[in-house]
Structure formats: structure tokens, C-alpha cells
Amino acid sequence: MITRNEIFEQPRKHGILSRRYRSLSRPLVDFIEKNGPACVDFVGCGTSYFLAMGCAKQLERLSKGRIKSSYYSGSEIMLGLAAPSKGDLLIGLSRSGTSTETLLALEKARRDGVKTAALTCHPGSVMIEMADLPVVMDFIEESAIVMTKSFTSMAFFVSALARELFTPGSLDDYLSNIPVSSRAVLDGSLNFLETLAIADFDHFVFLGYDEYFAASMEGIIKVTEMSLTEADCYQTLEYRHGPKSKVRKSTLAVVSANERSLGEELAMAGEIEKLGGRPVIISCGKVEGFANIVTRYGGKDFGDWFLRAVPLQLLGLERAIAKNLDPDRPRNLTKVVQL
């Protein structure tokens, strides 16, 4: 099963990226340091759109106000509904480097005087040719239709870039920490899944804030495309404001908690449990009283945000298998959407 293998090899791929990161990031770092763009924005489609969301939040967080960062879907720029400003840097995110909307968004931005960069896993793609600053991670050759390791690896690259630009003293620790955290999350997720009769759950709820919200939104794509299972995503406390009416015995709620709001997020998880649902908490450190997947990431800066998608990838995979669906052949989908 291709998708399964690609989910499982993430810690190893993150180790390779860790070692190759500095040579990959050089041109981008040099450009940003020399030109000092006021905004560094991201654009992508589907999974790469939620990647853009998390990357923008992470870059802005680490910059502590020094730059602004927005995220766009390829279509909103293509359709003229949104536009980065002249003098901004727009980074196109695309595993394939060939999604039409992302390419047209970059082309339009370039015409408007915006500098463009491209982050992709596919060498020789159109996006590489057209961007001012291409970054190719050809060692993340992803074969599956469903994006897993390409999502976490491109996110890892941008999160490391944020540190190199704004907290350079923390980069080495970060590069060595992520492959270890990646392994911890994968193992922790598998242990949790062993305790779960996944066939009993036909409703997934993913909750979190900021970068963890972006990872939760990516979770929706994963369980939808692989397992055709009902899935919802909200900011954690927003779940009280209506959506909790859907909670039932077959609801599995994954709360991707952060340090600052941990107490309130655990209270939400407790409420879901009282309503009959089954909560599980993803957190940096151990929490008591709930099923718990621990990332063992030391920082409080959401630097593990993309690893929060790994348990959700596995949920989609396992639920698909339980439903006799083939995760390698998601319904109605192709690897790239070309218009």
C-alpha cells in the first residue's frame, strides 16, 4: 500500500530534510535578508492550501511582527478575488509543481510586480521554471495520490526557514528535534489506534487553534479522500457554538491542544465525552485523564504543527481499510488538478 508506506517513512524523510535543509534554504534566505519584503505570502491548492495556512501563521509568529504573512488558495488569486502587493514575496507550494490554479496565481502575481518563489517535491516542473526562486525537495518523491509526507516535509522546511530568518540560534535544535518528534508522533498514534475499534467511528471532529487548526483542516482532507467519512473541523471552543449537536457515540474528537489554552481545550474534550463522544488529545507534553498522543516537541511556538496531521493521516488510512476502501485509489481524485 503506497500511501501507508509514505505515511510511515515520514520520520526518515524528516531526518533527510534536516541534513539537507541549509543548502536548500540558502537562496531564499539570501533573498529575504537582502530585500526585506514587508510580506511573505503563500499560495496553494487543496492540501497545499492548508499547508499555506500553517506556513503563514508560523512565519508570522516567529517574526514577532517583523513581517506580515498571508495565505491564499490558487483560485482566489487566479480569479482576481485577492492579490499580494507589489514588493511582497509570494511562495507557491505545490507537491507536483503543476496545479493549474497555483501556476496561474504565480503568473498573475509576477505580472503585478510580485517576486515569486516555489517550493515543490517535483524536479523539472513548470512551477520551477516560472518562479524567481525555486526550491526542489526531490528526495520527497511521493507516489500516492493522497499527500502525506510531502505535506509534512514542505511544512517542516518553511518552519525551519522561519527559525533561520528570525531566531537563528534555535535552528540547529529545531532541525534535530523534528525527526525525533516525528517518530514519537507516529509511534504514539499507532499505539492509540491499537486501542480503538475504528469501524465503530463514523464521525471525526478535529479541533485546534492557529497552526494546529491548519493541521486539523488538513485532517479533514485526509479522512475524506481516503475513507469517505464525515469529518468536521473548528477552533476548539467554537465547537460549543452549534456543531456539538452532532456528537454521538460514534464521534471521535481529536483536540490538537496548545499550551496556552490547554485547560479550556481539555474542558471542551470533557464536554464531548459527556455527550457520548470519544476524545483524544494531541499535545507537546503528557496530559492526564484523556487518551493522549504526545509529540514531545519542547517549544511553545507551534513548531510541531505539521506533525499534528500525522495521527489524522493514520485515521483516514485505518478507517479506509476498515471500510474496505483502497487508500491508494481515492474516489474521484487524481494526483494533480489541471484545468
Ligand SMILES: O=P(O)(O)OC[C@H]1O[C@](O)(CO)[C@@H](O)[C@@H]1O
Ligand atoms: O500540491 P499540488 O501538487 O499542487 O496538489 C494539490 C492537490 O493534491 C491533493 O492533495 C490530492 O489530489 C489535492 O488536495 C490537491 O488538488
